[in-house]
Amino acid sequence: xxxxxxxxxxxxxxxxxxxxxxxxxxxxxxxxxxxxxxxxxxxxxxxxxxxxxxxxxxxxxxxxxxxxxxxxxxxxxxxxxxxxxxxxxxxxxxxxxxxxxxxxxxxxxxxxxxxxxxxxxxxxxxxxxxxxxxxxxxxxxxxxxxxxxxxxxxxxxxxxxxxxxxxxxxxxxxxxxxxxxxxxxxxxxxxxxxxxxxxxxxxxxxxxxxxxxx
Amino acid sequence: xxxxxxxxxxxxxxxxxxxxxxxxxxxxxxxxxxxxxxxxxxxxxxxxxxxxxxxxxxxxxxxxxxxxxxxxxxxxxxxxxxxxxxxxxxxxxxxxxxxxxxxxxxxxxxxxxxxxxxxxxxxxxxxxxxxxxxxxxxxxxxxxxxxxxxxxxxxxxxxxxxxxxxxxxxxxxxxxxxxxxxxxxxxxxxxxxxxxxxxxxxxxxxxxxxxxxx
DNA sequence: GTTTTATCGATAAATTGATACTGATATAAT
DNA sequence: ATTATATCAGTATCAATTTATCGATAAAAC
Numbered sequence: 001x002x003x004x005x006x007x008x009x010x011x012x013x014x015x016x017x018x019x020x021x022x023x024x025x026x027x028x029x030x031x032x033x034x035x036x037x038x039x040x041x042x043x044x045x046x047x048x049x050x051x052x053x054x055x056x057x058x059x060x061x062x063x064x065x066x067x068x069x070x071x072x073x074x075x076x077x078x079x080x081x082x083x084x085x086x087x088x089x090x091x092x093x094x095x096x097x098x099x100x101x102x103x104x105x106x107x108x109x110x111x112x113x114x115x116x117x118x119x120x121x122x123x124x125x126x127x128x129x130x131x132x133x134x135x136x137x138x139x140x141x142x143x144x145x146x147x148x149x150x151x152x153x154x155x156x157x158x159x160x161x162x163x164x165x166x167x168x169x170x171x172x173x174x175x176x177x178x179x180x181x182x183x184x185x186x187x188x189x190x191x192x193x194x195x196x197x198x199x200x201x202x203x204x205x206x207x208x209x210x211x212x213x214x
Numbered sequence: 215x216x217x218x219x220x221x222x223x224x225x226x227x228x229x230x231x232x233x234x235x236x237x238x239x240x241x242x243x244x245x246x247x248x249x250x251x252x253x254x255x256x257x258x259x260x261x262x263x264x265x266x267x268x269x270x271x272x273x274x275x276x277x278x279x280x281x282x283x284x285x286x287x288x289x290x291x292x293x294x295x296x297x298x299x300x301x302x303x304x305x306x307x308x309x310x311x312x313x314x315x316x317x318x319x320x321x322x323x324x325x326x327x328x329x330x331x332x333x334x335x336x337x338x339x340x341x342x343x344x345x346x347x348x349x350x351x352x353x354x355x356x357x358x359x360x361x362x363x364x365x366x367x368x369x370x371x372x373x374x375x376x377x378x379x380x381x382x383x384x385x386x387x388x389x390x391x392x393x394x395x396x397x398x399x400x401x402x403x404x405x406x407x408x409x410x411x412x413x414x415x416x417x418x419x420x421x422x423x424x425x426x427x428x
Numbered sequence: 429g430t431t432t433t434a435t436c437g438a439t440a441a442a443t444t445g446a447t448a449c450t451g452a453t454a455t456a457a458t
Numbered sequence: 459a460t461t462a463t464a465t466c467a468g469t470a471t472c473a474a475t476t477t478a479t480c481g482a483t484a485a486a487a488c
Contacts, residue, residue: 011445015422016415019397023374037465045399048447053466066465067455084421098346102316112417132312153420160237176427177420183233185259193423195416201230202409203326206367206391207298208229209407213390225475251435262477267436280435281485 010058017055020045022079028072037069087113090151091179094166095158096121096129096136099181103157105132114153118145139169146173155179156186224272231269234259236293242286251283301327304365305393308380309372310335310343310350313395317371319346328367332359353383360387369393370400 024044028036038056042049056070060078064070080086091109093100096119103109104119121127122139129136137145145151154170156163156178163182170178177193180186183200238258242250252270256263270284274292278284294300305323307314310333317323318333335341336353343350351359359365368384370377370392377396384392391407394400397414 010422012419013445015418016412018418019412019414020399023397024399027375039465049465050447050449051445054446057467064466065455066453067463069465082422083418084425087421087425089421089424098316098319098321102312102319105312105316107312108414109417112414113421114417152424161241177424179416179420183237185234185238191427193420193427195420195423197413197416198230198233199411200233200322200326202393202411203323203328204229204232204297205226206393206407206409207301207303207327208224208296209409210303210366210391211298211301213405213407227475253435263435264477264479265475268476271437278436279485280437280483281433283435 014055014058017045017047018059018079018083021052021055022076022083025072025076025079029076034072035065035068035070036072036075038064040069084113085111089114089153090149091116091153091155092142092145092151092175093119093155093157094121094139094142094170095156095162096123096126096131097157097159100155100157101131103155104134107132116155117149117151120145139166142169143173146175151175153177153179155181157181160184228269228272231259231261232273232293232297235266235269236290236297239286239290239293243290248286249279249282249284250286250289252278254283298327299325303328303367304363305330305367305369306356306359306365306389307333307369307371308335308353308356308384309370309376310337310340310345311371311373314369314371315345317369318348321346330369331363331365334359353380356383357387360389365389367391367393369395371395374398 021041024041025036038053039049042052053064056075059082060075062071062074062078091114093104093116096104100119104116109116116134118134119131119136120139120142121136126136127138151173152175154173154175156166158166160182163180163184164186167178167180167186167188171188171192177195178186178188179195179197181197181199183198186194188194235255238255239250252267253263256266270289273296274289276285276288276292305328307318307330310318314333318330323330330348333345333348333350334353334356335350340350341352365387366389368387368389368391370380372380374396377394377398378400381392381394381400381402385402385406391409392400392402393409393411395411395413397412400408402408
């Protein structure tokens with residue numbers, strides 16, 4: 001049973017806020033304060049005080065102390081543990097275009113438990129290259145690669161029209177989760193985790209707000 | 215007055231779905247069908263039928279026809295217009311690291327009305343380079359640049375600890391919106407639009423789902 | 429031309445997430 | 459030691475979003 005004393009139904013919104021808490025708490029680590037209260041976090045991060053308390057209660061087993069707040073070090077540890085900083089998932093990336101290369105080179109994912117170990121592309125010009133110390137193989141080699149080295153997370157950075165095909169391939173390769181950067185809904189069997197990253201959506205929101213303002 | 219016959223309070227969630235509608239509708243353009251119904255879109259995109267209808271009603275002035283649905287071409291046009299594909303916003307990017315370079319090179323933003331015209335970095339090694347035809351200048355030159363060439367959108371891809379400083383600089387340079395890729399809450403005066411892009415959040419969600427499953 | 433039916437649009441219900449409120453409690457001040 | 463107070467945790471309220479229901483209607487079938 002996956003029974004913990006923490007609620008196992010934390011909303012995606014809460015999850016989204018965790019990295020912000022973490023980043024803020026880390027800025028306090030160098031200072032001399034060792035406790036932080038929910039109202040202070042809330043005002044710094046422009047959130048509601050109760051919301052902060054609920055978020056923290058959901059992911060941390062430690063209780064806050066009246067008049068002082070929460071112990072910063074403990075909070076940092078709990079958030080990191082909850083986020084999965086301690087896990088180590090192997091990932092491969094398919095589509096070594098601009099976006100793909102950037103993600104390959106980006107070093108921030110290790111802090112969130114993801115280790116991208118290789119990339120794949122069907123473009124002969126990309127195959128064989130080395131990006132940030134990671135090799136780019138031909139997509140045809142993907143299945144064999146995953147037989148030898150079990151991969152948990154597949155990252156899709158191919159154009160929208162190719163995304164489903166790559167998705168099918170990744171599922172055949174037995175990945176447990178797919179992180180999809182193409183703006184398309186992928187068809188997947190039950191049990192495979194899909195996380196859509198939607199950069200265009202943010203631009204849409206910006207455009208809308210800009211248009212509203214003027 | 216910014217009065218249209220469309221509701222001007224479309225939720226962020228709806229906005230987030232629009233790119234998916236658009237991408238799906240475009241796949242139908244090559245086929246021989248010219249009408250699409252809300253139930254079909256819903257099942258393809260794994261959404262609720264009513265939700266699809268509401269989203270479309272919010273952004274399109276055209277009515278759907280019983281037994282047929284919505285005219286695909288009209289929908290595509292309406293979504294594109296709403297998203298702001300037709301606008302042309304000038305953007306600059308600060309922080310020509312891995313992520314920054316990727317965004318510079320990524321060609322998909324034009325389709326959403328954003329044209330990144332230059333990049334800035336304080337690292338001498340990056341200054342002077344050309345990335346995807348766009349020059350990287352020193353951050354010190356940012357203010358002058360924006361005086362000559364008005365910039366609407368500032369993109370922050372610097373490390374978390376430098377983000378606020380760059381944010382202040384961009385505001386001094388009179389940008390109207392800031393697209394922030396650092397996982398920190400930025401302090402800004404009223405009137406400046408902030409859109410946070412939070413790649414770490416997605417990883418958090420994936421990790422959580424993976425942990426739940428096993 | 430009439431009937432059947434898929435889909436629409438609108439309204440209502442339910443769910444979810446955010447915010448406000450209240451009593452309890454540990455810390456700090458007197 | 460006693461009092462005052464900031465903050466916590468839990469409960470209740472409120473707002474927003476999603477989902478369900480229902481009559482109306484245009485297209486298709488007969």
